[in-house]
Amino acid sequence: MQNDPQLWSAVDEYAEALLIGPDPDLEAATEAADAAGLPPIAVAANQGKLLHLLARIRGARRILEIGTLAGYSTIWLARALPDGGTLTTLEIDPAHAAVATANLERAGLADRVEVRLGPARDTLAQLVEQGGEPYDFFFVDADKANIPHYVEAALALASPGAVIVVDNVVRAGRLADTDSTDPAVLGVRRMHELIAAEKRLDATTVQTVGSRGHDGFTLIRVLEG
Numbered sequence: 001m002q003n004d005p006q007l008w009s010a011v012d013e014y015a016e017a018l019l020i021g022p023d024p025d026l027e028a029a030t031e032a033a034d035a036a037g038l039p040p041i042a043v044a045a046n047q048g049k050l051l052h053l054l055a056r057i058r059g060a061r062r063i064l065e066i067g068t069l070a071g072y073s074t075i076w077l078a079r080a081l082p083d084g085g086t087l088t089t090l091e092i093d094p095a096h097a098a099v100a101t102a103n104l105e106r107a108g109l110a111d112r113v114e115v116r117l118g119p120a121r122d123t124l125a126q127l128v129e130q131g132g133e134p135y136d137f138f139f140v141d142a143d144k145a146n147i148p149h150y151v152e153a154a155l156a157l158a159s160p161g162a163v164i165v166v167d168n169v170v171r172a173g174r175l176a177d178t179d180s181t182d183p184a185v186l187g188v189r190r191m192h193e194l195i196a197a198e199k200r201l202d203a204t205t206v207q208t209v210g211s212r213g214h215d216g217f218t219l220i221r222v223l224e225g
């Protein structure tokens with residue numbers, strides 16, 4: 001009973017019905033992603049709401065997302081922006097970026113979101129090189145093998161007190177497998193070692209169950225000064 005994915009999903013559905021409710025733009029975004037054959041790997045509604053609330057609590061004006069897919073999490077995050085706020089989201093796959101662009105337009109968010117196509121490591125290197133305004137909220141949700149690089153780039157691009165959320169770090173418990181040779185597991189383990197050694201970062205990892213199975217996220221704060 002306790003280790004029951006159906007029960008986890010039932011709890012998600014119960015809480016989402018009461019605390020989130022119907023949302024035509026998000027539902028249309030998911031339908032468009034399914035119709036285009038994109039993999040069903042977006043955050044769940046309750047996780048999207050968590051990102052939204054965290055960005056609001058942080059008062060984020062500039063958000064950087066790594067891994068767009070169909071723009072589902074992007075919509076949740078962009079809705080947290082105040083007037084004049086902006087979100088940049090990085091995506092390697094042109095088909096994913098096209099679906100996301102249409103979803104963001106339908107949701108009325110195209111004016112504040114830029115979808116940047118290309119390998120995120122290249123785009124992040126360009127952003128660091130350009131030395132523009134820092135970002136105050138990051139959502140890292142792309143290829144896990146590159147996660148240590150993404151967290152390092154986020155630190156280079158962060159304002160003091162910035163928040164970095166890294167998704168899918170627990171991987172059904174494989175995070176704790178010291179013998180793993182899976183590049184994704186090695187990536188999330190190296191990220192933990194990097195954070196542990198980096199005095200400018202403070203973090204916690206929380207494992208979760210729900211409609212997306214057993215996984216979890218790391219919540220990181222970039223220290224001030």
Ligand SMILES: C[S@@+](CC[C@H](N)C(=O)[O-])C[C@H]1O[C@@H](n2cnc3c(N)ncnc32)[C@H](O)[C@@H]1O
Nearest residue numbers: 042043067069072073091092119120141142143
């Ligand atoms: C888990 S999905 C993102 C889900 C999305 N954040 C959401 O929750 O709605 C990961 C995305 O990262 C993209 N991706 C994978 N490797 C990448 C890379 N090297 N650079 C940029 N994007 C990448 C994939 O094409 C995919 O669309």
Ligand SMILES: [Mg+2]
Nearest residue numbers: 043141167168
């Ligand atoms: Mg994810």
